[in-house]
Amino acid sequence: MRSLPRLLETDELDFLATGAWILGTGGGGSPYASHLGVRRFYDEGARITLIDPDELAEDDLVAVVSTMGAPLVFQERMTDAAFAVKPVRAMEDYLGRSFRAVMTVEVGGCNAFQPLLVAAASGLPVVDADAMGRAYPEAQMQSFSIAGLKMYPHAVSDVRDNDVIIARASGWHEMERVRRKVCTEFGSVATTCQAPRTGAEIKRFAVLRTLSQAISLGKEVHRARGAHEDPVEATIRAASGKRLFAGKVIDVQRQTTEGFLRGTLQLDGMEGDAGARFDVAFQNEFTIAWRDGAVTATTPDLICVLDSISGEAIGTESLRFGQRVTVVALPSPAIHCSPEGLAHVGPRAFGYDVDFRSVFEATQGGRA
Amino acid sequence: MRSLPRLLETDELDFLATGAWILGTGGGGSPYASHLGVRRFYDEGARITLIDPDELAEDDLVAVVSTMGAPLVFQERMTDAAFAVKPVRAMEDYLGRSFRAVMTVEVGGCNAFQPLLVAAASGLPVVDADAMGRAYPEAQMQSFSIAGLKMYPHAVSDVRDNDVIIARASGWHEMERVRRKVCTEFGSVATTCQAPRTGAEIKRFAVLRTLSQAISLGKEVHRARGAHEDPVEATIRAASGKRLFAGKVIDVQRQTTEGFLRGTLQLDGMEGDAGARFDVAFQNEFTIAWRDGAVTATTPDLICVLDSISGEAIGTESLRFGQRVTVVALPSPAIHCSPEGLAHVGPRAFGYDVDFRSVFEATQGGRA
Structure with a gap:
């Protein structure tokens, strides 16, 4: 850089x-x-x-x-x-x-x-x-x-x-x-x-240095698209992320309450995830994900829903039936994984009575 | 003074x-x-x-x-x-x-x-x-x-x-x-x-000089009470007011809407007003009064509801069935009777499609 x-x-x-x-x-x-x-x-x-x-x-x-x-x-x-x-x-x-x-x-x-x-x-x-x-x-x-x-x-x-x-x-x-x-x-x-x-x-x-990180991440996605590589894979590599699920949107529940967009997304698995079901809840942002009913990822890990072909992010207000998406997790800044951080942004801060267990156990908090 | x-x-x-x-x-x-x-x-x-x-x-x-x-x-x-x-x-x-x-x-x-x-x-x-x-x-x-x-x-x-x-x-x-x-x-x-x-x-x-005016008005009411005179009459004399109606509260409709206390008061006439009916609407303050269905007083004239015996004012939140009250009008400050003033506080500013006609025609706006 x-x-x-x-x-x-x-x-x-x-x-x-x-x-x-x-x-x-x-x-x-x-x-x-x-x-x-x-x-x-x-x-x-x-x-x-x-x-x-x-x-x-x-x-x-x-x-x-x-x-x-x-x-x-x-x-x-x-x-x-x-x-x-x-x-x-x-x-x-x-x-x-x-x-x-x-x-x-x-x-x-x-x-x-x-x-x-x-x-x-x-x-x-x-x-x-x-x-x-x-x-x-x-x-x-x-x-x-x-x-x-x-x-x-x-x-x-x-x-x-x-x-x-x-x-x-x-x-x-x-x-x-x-x-x-x-x-x-x-x-x-x-x-x-x-x-x-x-x-x-x-x-x-x-x-x-998060603006630089965002620029680097976007640059890698653009490069992969230009080279006809998989832009989702490029995101995972560039941001040290992890693929959680690939599937098709089969339902979206959305409510605008108290100034927030709250709801849940349901996916039916495709490719390696065929036969499995995946749910993600959101309050503006994605906060918690379940695979076949078991919690698999929560905030403060970043839960991102990407278009499986273009790698473009999909906002919670733009989700719709039939989209082919890949859900990836990216590691959180260290401050959000601290005890004080979890009190502010952990799953309980969003009303979910579960402990935070990062999908990046070995590298938890490694991004910042 | x-x-x-x-x-x-x-x-x-x-x-x-x-x-x-x-x-x-x-x-x-x-x-x-x-x-x-x-x-x-x-x-x-x-x-x-x-x-x-x-x-x-x-x-x-x-x-x-x-x-x-x-x-x-x-x-x-x-x-x-x-x-x-x-x-x-x-x-x-x-x-x-x-x-x-x-x-x-x-x-x-x-x-x-x-x-x-x-x-x-x-x-x-x-x-x-x-x-x-x-x-x-x-x-x-x-x-x-x-x-x-x-x-x-x-x-x-x-x-x-x-x-x-x-x-x-x-x-x-x-x-x-x-x-x-x-x-x-x-x-x-x-x-x-x-x-x-x-x-x-x-x-x-x-x-x-409205604090002095309020003190003088209150002093006259207290003096009248002490002298066993009519404190309502004392208010009318001290503030150059006019008696509108004497009666008994027979109904109060009250709603708290948009942060205001809105409603209407119904009176049955007593003494010289026996047989007549009197209604007063309010938005926190009293805004318009009808005698037997005809508009008889509106803001910016001050419409005051007083306890007929003590002369004490009664707030719109304290009105209740059976109270003996006298409704009096007091003249408005001149600024509220000007065209600009009426645009801000005339009956139309409170949603009533009537013109302001002061009950003090000769002395309209004379208080300030």
């Missing part, structure tokens, strides 16, 4: 879209529209700088950004650069201080592009890190929460002229509930600038 | 409680608990300063405060001085500037005591003014909204450690909807520090 800081190249945006969507584990929203937004900026000749976390001074202040809300709404009310930068400006006004750089709260899904949109509007460099190493549905599931850092101030903006700053919060859950209500009032889509982080906090508590 | 600034006396707190509850026109929440909170502060020997709006310099900054939420919740989760001052401190932090004084958004109901609670915690003087001259259910019904002043920043606090600042809003209705959602998440009761006002704005756009 080239050393940082460096300018992101145009084809890397394509790789990032593919890789980030795989790391979304079914959620995080399709990167498609945000990717096009950044591409247009590149077509006009501008370039975005990626910097390594080690480039940050200890007291540099970094904006941690996201689009939040209902992924289906994202597809109609797309986030552009002006919308993405709005809460960053509101936060700078609130702090009376400027940011040195910008990073995403989650590399999985469309939020991989959120700091790039902010960079397009502001000229700030993008830090090669995030706070999840994937996508998760709630704010308190990020590494900064698991590390016990404070969760305020937190800015939430709509696309018109409304900005809310959560100036203090009594806890991550309380902050999450308030901003969720504000987001709903804003039309179920909002951009955020989360609690500012120092260079020291990022180097110690972020999930590091 | 004594000239200002001056210290409020203990018995004036009692008068204020009685007068403010009458000006609440059924809403605004009972001042009982807030009154006791300030009384305890007085019992400890402290005193609160009341200043005339003319005492303010043009660029003095004033905190406009309230408790918002469901009046029934106020009775369990009472506002104390620490809770009242919390959003004022959050706003000072946000502005990077200190307040010169504090005033209430509405003199009607418990919010008459809100600036006194803030004064108890902060030592700030209280401005003899409000932005409604009564109580109204929504933020955009205040005089500063009718005058077209901006509605942000606006701080909302809960009793624990949560503070939200609406840093920008695209309109008064949008601001109202966002803060209502935040308030609900905070447990249906929150304290606010609304958009800061300058001395110049207050002198021009507030409803002036």
Whole structure:
């Protein structure tokens, strides 16, 4: 990999879209529209700088950004650069201080592009890190929460002229509930600038170099497609993953409840898995999988459902009867496998009364 | 009246409680608990300063405060001085500037005591003014909204450690909807520090000297009770009001919808009104009255329902079968009778397709 800081190249945006969507584990929203937004900026000749976390001074202040809300709404009310930068400006006004750089709260899904949109509007460099190493549905599931850092101030903006700053919060859950209500009032889509982080906090508590990892992963998938190799196999190799099941979608149950897309996916086995049945439950993201009724994988292992031919990730909102898919597991960042991490994102945090047993027992937590 | 600034006396707190509850026109929440909170502060020997709006310099900054939420919740989760001052401190932090004084958004109901609670915690003087001259259910019904002043920043606090600042809003209705959602998440009761006002704005756009008016009104009611005179008649005389109906409560329909207490009150006539029927509708506050099916009074005239014997105001949440009540009208502040005012608080603003015709035709708008 080239050393940082460096300018992101145009084809890397394509790789990032593919890789980030795989790391979304079914959620995080399709990167498609945000990717096009950044591409247009590149077509006009501008370039975005990626910097390594080690480039940050200890007291540099970094904006941690996201689009939040209902992924289906994202597809109609797309986030552009002006919308993405709005809460960053509101936060700078609130702090009376400027940011040195910008990073995403989650590399999985469309939020991989959120700091790039902010960079397009502001000229700030993008830090090669995030706070999840994937996508998760709630704010308190990020590494900064698991590390016990404070969760305020937190800015939430709509696309018109409304900005809310959560100036203090009594806890991550309380902050999450308030901003969720504000987001709903804003039309179920909002951009955020989360609690500012120092260079020291990022180097110690972020999930590091995840944009580069997503780009590398996407690049390998694209290479395999071009070489007529198996892109699913390429993903497994590039991300040290494991094939869990190959089959056909025979049923999808979906409910939009409490601002989340919850449901289950049923697969009938094909090829080596013929005769077996596989179920995966999701809350925006895939959280737990059963093979013939026995738990076989749970969060924080990444459970990804990929198109068996193209290797493209399939979002939980896009699953449908008849799709041929391969389910793979990718190893979790180490922080989510710690006792504190499991309390925030383990199977019990999603209501399943089972212990976490990684499908990567020997290499558990090896990714970060 | 004594000239200002001056210290409020203990018995004036009692008068204020009685007068403010009458000006609440059924809403605004009972001042009982807030009154006791300030009384305890007085019992400890402290005193609160009341200043005339003319005492303010043009660029003095004033905190406009309230408790918002469901009046029934106020009775369990009472506002104390620490809770009242919390959003004022959050706003000072946000502005990077200190307040010169504090005033209430509405003199009607418990919010008459809100600036006194803030004064108890902060030592700030209280401005003899409000932005409604009564109580109204929504933020955009205040005089500063009718005058077209901006509605942000606006701080909302809960009793624990949560503070939200609406840093920008695209309109008064949008601001109202966002803060209502935040308030609900905070447990249906929150304290606010609304958009800061300058001395110049207050002198021009507030409803002036309404705390003094409420104290005078309450004092006259107490005097009449002591002298075994009719306290209802005393209210009418002190506030230049008009008797509309005397009767017995025969039915109350009440629904809590969209965060408001909505419903209707039915009266059977007594004494001079025997044989007649009287209906009053409310949204927190009384908004429109019919005598034998014909509209006889509407907002912005103040419609007050008083206990026929004690002259004590009765809140819309406390109406019940069998109460002997007298309905009186009091004249509205002039700003609410202007075309802009009627657009915000006239009968059509509450969904009634009738024109406003004051019961005080000759003296319409004469109070302010």
